[in-house]
Amino acid sequence: MRNEEVFSVRGDAELTARAGHLFESARTEFLCAARDLKTWSQPEARAAVRNRMRAADHADFTPQKLLSPVALADEEARAHLWLVRSKGALVRISRSPLPYETILIDRRVMILAGQETPTGREYTVTTSQILVDGVHSLFRAIWDTAVDLETYLRSDVPHLDADVRMILKALGSGLTDESAARRLGVSLRTYRRRVAELMAELDADSRFQAGLRAGELGLPH
Amino acid sequence: MRNEEVFSVRGDAELTARAGHLFESARTEFLCAARDLKTWSQPEARAAVRNRMRAADHADFTPQKLLSPVALADEEARAHLWLVRSKGALVRISRSPLPYETILIDRRVMILAGQETPTGREYTVTTSQILVDGVHSLFRAIWDTAVDLETYLRSDVPHLDADVRMILKALGSGLTDESAARRLGVSLRTYRRRVAELMAELDADSRFQAGLRAGELGLPH
DNA sequence: GCCAGTCTGGCAGCAAGCTGCCAGGAGCTC
């Protein structure tokens, strides 16, 4: 393998210096997987992608951002994501943590970020076609099972809420309302009220649809 | 980056020669993502893993195989998977194609397979920690959303069946049985019969549960 | 205290879903 196909840099400055042009060179595809929005914060890279966005007609250049749910933790982050989205990027949320950030450009270049260290984050840049293709297919696999930002937010219900989880669990276990209500120690009326609320939150017209949504979002987890 | 951290080989013989010892060296983790069972067919590698399995106490060494649904196409493949599973490996099925095969050993070594060529398949082997960690986290993400072999087979229904898809779609769209039956041009009785059959196939007691299963399995796709 | 707001559970009635039964019809073999 030719040595120049893989190299590492340490710190954002060095990354910008040695790989900044790669961001500019994006032509058809810009895939980004990250835990949150902090990693790719180098202004230069952002600017490069922004320029690219401006220049391109969006039909053939749509960045795709794949994030874990923690990226939605604060309002600022959400606002930024909506902005990104409004500019034509696709944003999806994966259930998994994605601790190591990844960027794929035009199925040609891959940039992987390592852990933060005192001397700066280390990045590995590669153009090895096998490595890029392999990671590309993994990215696609996660992308396919991730849910769209809008869908995610629309049903980003308080599922931390223990009550709702109980209802979901009861529904998912296939009990009748009567047994479920008894098991949860509430009246039939209240149980059904809860179910109706849950269905409203999931924007579902039927229980089947509610189950479907819940399953798609992986809610019982 | 030190050059020896990444190298490529062409053909199974060369892979075995230069990386065979890595298979033997697996101590705690052996992750494998593949489209089907044909790729990692080199007897030497298989034997190495088998040896490893025999030697280890299974509590701290469980290979994890992640496959796409096409791996279940024929009976022979299914039988093999059951065998693998009975020996302690975990097998999961991902909805995505996974065209490029990946092996991760002890979070230390990664082997990616490229496309088949006339002179043999090309493999890239790397021990770069950043690359390995990055791919490892992507693998984990897919693994988390993939379904267990048993679960998959239990409900590996003929969803290729256009009829069933229609029913699912109708249910998923939140129509009442009456509208759905009208839309599908069947009687209410028949529609409900179909729904009941579907529920039986999904092993569901309630429509919610059926929806949940369907959602988990990504059936509307 | 009194008032407002929120949550609960019973009741009642309707809508939706489920299923056993049976009558037809299509396609098949003999």
Place this chain on the structure above:
DNA sequence: GAGCTCCTGGCAGCTTGCTGCCAGACTGGC
């Protein structure tokens, strides 16, 4: 054609789910 199987759809009766309405209970503020 007779006999058979498989599928369909109507009917009927039952269960389950859904929801509006109202009464009671609790909380917090004034």
